[in-house]
Amino acid sequence: MCTATDNDYEESVQCMEEKPSHNLVGALCKKCGNNKAEVVLRVKDTYCRQCFIDSFTHKFRATLGKSKMLKPNDKIILAVSGSPSSLAMLQLVKDGIEITTPKRLQCIPCIVYVDEGAVLGHTYEQRQEICISMAKITKKYGIPGFITSLDRCLDISSSHSKLCEELHESMVWHVNEERELRLQSLFAQLKSLSSKEDLLLKLRHKLLFSVAEELDCSKIFVGDCATDLAVSIMANLSLGRGAQLPYDVGFCDYRHGKTKLLRPMRDFMKKEIAFYMVFKNIGSVSYPTLSSKVDPFSSIQRLTEKFITELQKDFPSTVSTIFRTGDKLTSEGTRNVECKTCLLCEAPLDTSKQDSSSMQATEFSQLISSPMFADVKDLLTHSSSDLHSNAVSSMGDSNCCTSNYQCTCISQNQLQKLDFEQIKENLCYGCRLIVKEMDSLDFLPGDITSSVKTEIMQKQLRKEIQDFLL
């Protein structure tokens, strides 16, 4: 059969143009026309070392300048993981604040490193070593540096202890074993690597926002580059996070209101960053991650990366086209200020009921092929005589005690254990996919579980006193 569908045909777009072949052997720099080229960008643009570094630096300042987000003396966190992109960002910021021309970057940066070793399976020695490497970097750049660890996101609100401590070369990194065990249990429950990767990112951001508050910083710079973001766009679509794309891949993630997460590296391709690091002789700190040495088919994110990277090889404008598409999107939440936000990722909820929707269809599928099918079927038959009645639309609604399906009503003494149905309404579609894989919700960050418990308690109380309310 014809496998193409309707919308396929008009305006064959440039990204579908295959890579032309150019003979670039011995080419000169296209910018200065003098020196021998050392790197090729965008298929045929050749640069010598100096012209490349100049245009790289210029692009970074242009991205920041254009955004008009940075105010003089803004305190910013540079989230440095040790990756090439994060270290290139550090170098660029350092160069930016040191120049004396009016183009000077007027901000007060500090470095924050998030130790994710407990989840990534690093040994204590490895973690200590990375910690020292980070301390050395901090010293080299003369920018204050802090270390925090992912487990601290588990009890942000309850802990009065500090979230991060200052990095120095002779430090001994201490871990909180009890909390790390909880963190590991949280991840161990997730059945898929896709969810693990997704959760790790959400928790990392959650922690960074809290650290920003503690350090009194109004901006967080992360090192996501264009290649990363193109992969994120496609992967997030597949993870059901389409509605959140503006936050997850845009220049500014404004979901937290006053603290903003910025992506100043977003106009660079991975290749540019790699060459910048080589030409500037900056070494990166590399360590195994969740996706090291894994099969590309083991997670949605890895598969997407493989897909985009291979496509980019044959169709060189793939990344930039995806990237530009992502830039043109907005989120439901920006229009509706009242919109509730997800407890886990804090993006506006994208789960409002719509008559015909993928969400409704999925809920229907799950019920219709389960032992509960008869109840659903009844609803369907009743509505069938009239095509306009939407009798089935109430389906899957977890209105406590009013539906025929599993009653989610709970009394106070049961409040110790939360289940998925109870927390579901407070999560966005994408986070539901993660949390659904968990057998127990007890390991989730404390502020999340306590907030759900409070809400349930309130509902319960309200119900008890309902008859007496005027």
Next chain:
Amino acid sequence: MPPTLCFRNCGQRAVLKRPKTGDALCKECFFSAFEDEVHNTIIQGNLFKSGQLAAIAASGGKDSTVLAYVLKLLNDRHNYGLNLVLLSIDEGISGYRDDSLDTVKQNREDYGIPLKILSYESLYGWSMDAIVKQIGRRNNCTFCGVFRRQALDRGAALLKADVVVTGHNADDIAETVLMNVLRGDIARLQRCTAITTAGEGSIPRCKPLKYTYEKEIVMYAYFKRLHYFSTECIYAPNAYRGHARAFLKDLERIRPSAIMDILHSGERLAVREGVRLPARGVCERCNFVSSQPLCKACTLLEGLNRGLPRLGLAKSSKAEQMLETKKRIITAPDF
């Protein structure tokens, strides 16, 4: 090992695992779940009104064969009050379409639904075989796709149909979401997940199989022993879409809900204010919806008829250039 019992507790032995939910079901429960889901989609999406004439776009392939079968069945079962008609487009591809049309004719007999066949030849004066002879294999899918889209509209108008029903399934739509991002087609990205598309002046189209997995359609056809035509078109489809299809299949393998998750993403996307979208007007020649003064089909046709087959394929500025050059060549003095 005892046989797995049907998850719906009907007591029967399960014979399949639903690709969409992973539940083990017996044959009868699978049929019933499959049909109820399509019914649910129709009711939730308000797809039809009683008394309407619905033209089913029938190609003879699995999607449209299952669509025709299920729609007929649900129309009888739930008294939708629809009048159904099969509408087939004959692109004029020998060894492919003539065979698949036999399948559609069989559907007409089996389901007792009248059939209307319209050919490219009669609509445009060109069959696909003739077009390929003229332009070669590259881009021929563009011609075919653009012409088919209009042919369906024209056929439906001829039949005085109220609505056109197409067999697009969940996989098709998820793939289209991905394709539109890959191509940077923001306007289509926004509307490709709509269950009913209504263009000005043209007849609305709807997709009752929007939430149905391709794998389940194949399973349904297999267990129901429905006959469909499964040969690939002899003119190969474009490579770029092939990549997206393979990617989607791999995603489904990793996480079966990925298809529905992409649909969810697509449904909740919104275009930022201030992004320029092509204005939708009508073609000055044929009155069909178009963002340009001349619609794509008319431009392509113009190119074919004037011996400039690449005309409609180039960007509009380039197209003007080509026309200019051609004019100059024609008007140049003959030495």
Next chain:
Amino acid sequence: MSTSEGLLRITLEFRGGAELLFDNVKKHNVKLPLIDKTWTLRNLLLWIKENLLKERPELFVQGDSVRPGILVLVNEADWELLGGNDYVLKEGDTVLFISTLHGG
């Protein structure tokens, strides 16, 4: 040839996580036998696959080239400027492989 024992001495470096596939060793000084063939990058890749790669060859080599997403630099210059796979290695060359893929 400037080589004494019919050997070509070059340096191989792996970064960006690519080193994880080579026992976490970033720098390798290797000697390639010069037996009636010139050493192109294409041949070198095959040699690496046979002799140096410790695990998961598919994460490094794909077909007769490096896996897309791994950059190749010869003496700190983009291999695309040197003819890619067809570049003929010279004594003392440093070939750097940088993985830009997540996790290396």
